Amino acid sequence: MHKNDLDTPYVLIDLDKMEINLATMQANADSAGVSLRPHTKTHKMPILAHKQMDAGAIGITVAKLGEAEVMAAGGIKDILIAYPIIGEQKIDRLIRLAKQTNIIVAVDSYEAASAISRAASRDSNCQVGIAVEIDCGFKRVGVGPGDPALDLAKKIVQLPGIRFRGITTFAGHSYDTVNDKQLHDISAHEGHTAVETAHLLRENGIAVDIISVGSTPSAKYAAQIPGVTEIRPGTYIFGDIMQVANRAHLLQNCALTVKVTVISRPSADRAVVDAGTKVFTSDGDDSPFGTGRGYVVERPSLVLSWLTEEHGMVIVPPEHQDLAIGDTLEIIPIHACAVVNMVDEIAAVRDGKVEAIWPVWGRGKVR
């Protein structure tokens, strides 16, 4: 089957580009002497987690327990859940999962750690890894670095049924930098903050084997900080306009596109395509290239100017007046992770041929 035979809207992955991305990030990690534990929330597919493991990753990261269950069911054996697990129903599921698979949960409270400990210690076959999440400036979750993290870690290491593993952090503010210096500074701070907190724990007799930092934009710089043991980038596997805007991905290596069809040509300067926010989402700022809510491959002077749920409104410049109802376009989205979450399957394409249709088993696993 050729990609032209796929009805639209359809999310496509260019396998050649994806393989470049996989190899490049693994090489970055290898050359920095750190492990790669990719965040699989970007693709949500066990098949791609296995490709990341085959390329050299030591395990994976997921955003939610439901994603961990999908990845474990897909045969992945080492999973960091970068999210506090709160509530009895989720802790029951976590314990079941930890009996099949090596699990680490990043927590930022004694409440979270102690509830896991209580459940895990009721079951002699279960040991759950725990990491302490620290806030390196993003102001999302995480305890403060230094003493607050030490205080929490001291309590956690006393708990039965769990194994303390180390420190995680995530510099989400690395997504909004305006130049390389700022990105470098945030990334270096992320790494240093994690390493310094880990040293403090070790000085207090607490074994720390993981010092884990996150994010595709910050990965390159944070990996260079001595002491960091692993990086958790996610979006690098596909890339998107948000990452290109962050100078963290090359436009020509963006592997994920949305194939769309022109369904209306209401006037010479306007076209409407058959995907809106239900595929592209409303996430993120417009493209820095002036191309709006995405980037039209091969016709980059088209502007995807605004979206409603099922419509994408395109400004058509004079040189693209040939654009007609029924024509198809491929558009790089602003935020690839979010796009994958909107669809039930994606097409893996090489040289125009559809090599596979993959189910997005991790889609919508918000619990």
Added chain:
Amino acid sequence: MHKNDLDTPYVLIDLDKMEINLATMQANADSAGVSLRPHTKTHKMPILAHKQMDAGAIGITVAKLGEAEVMAAGGIKDILIAYPIIGEQKIDRLIRLAKQTNIIVAVDSYEAASAISRAASRDSNCQVGIAVEIDCGFKRVGVGPGDPALDLAKKIVQLPGIRFRGITTFAGHSYDTVNDKQLHDISAHEGHTAVETAHLLRENGIAVDIISVGSTPSAKYAAQIPGVTEIRPGTYIFGDIMQVANRAHLLQNCALTVKVTVISRPSADRAVVDAGTKVFTSDGDDSPFGTGRGYVVERPSLVLSWLTEEHGMVIVPPEHQDLAIGDTLEIIPIHACAVVNMVDEIAAVRDGKVEAIWPVWGRGKVR
């Protein structure tokens, strides 16, 4: 089962409020002497389409062919697809659908109409209804009102295999009005534009039996324009902050909420809940009440200040310092239709009891 027993994040529908909303809009339509053809893209569930029919709707509206298939499979017999159907694969599906169910497709091009005609006329058991979509100022799809619509309708009525039904339009710009006068003017213009174009067609010997206008905000006013035959509001069934901001829904009648759990309390003034853009989406402007990306029922001074994919960041004022990890909140979203599209099932609740768990069969049907 009580709603407290549902793990989070979970989308809840308050049945009492929903029933008020259903009855109110049907009464609006009845008193204006127009038919109600609700847009089911808001709920995406045959069960709720049937409730709308039971309340008096004459049929339903859907956004995409895939939604029409779901509704037809759920037993709905009169469906307006408010979207041009372009491409052979979709036209094949359309023809199959039109053999089971009464279908009208709103088109804005001869290309769309003639392709449907060619396919329909190959099959003697099939007749597809066609309406001409006109643009009443939203600048999305639609031919110009007046002569451009007449020119298209004249060609369409010549085509075999199809039946010309009338005029549709959608005043999407009614979502962004700042006062009732502006909303009234846009809505009245929507109705007048459709009616005047229909008169022009009739003067030219073309039978027009449907003059159909859209949108929850514009429904009340557009229905009053003499000659309008039907309204197609969607969001009214649940309401959301966007509709409240448009003065098109009462806050106390917002029937859809997202139940979330506090998973982190990083500081006295901050809490983090377990739903982000993967449930709430990034659609729409912040709440006009200063409550951010939603409205927290029963604790309205909490501000859902920003979202990442799986995290909702809440600003906690002094009076809510009791808010603790594990506590749950119910949040009215900015855009209810988009939230329904993010989940596989929702809970129908009355007086706190879960009366049903309904699958969102129409979720993600973008093709």
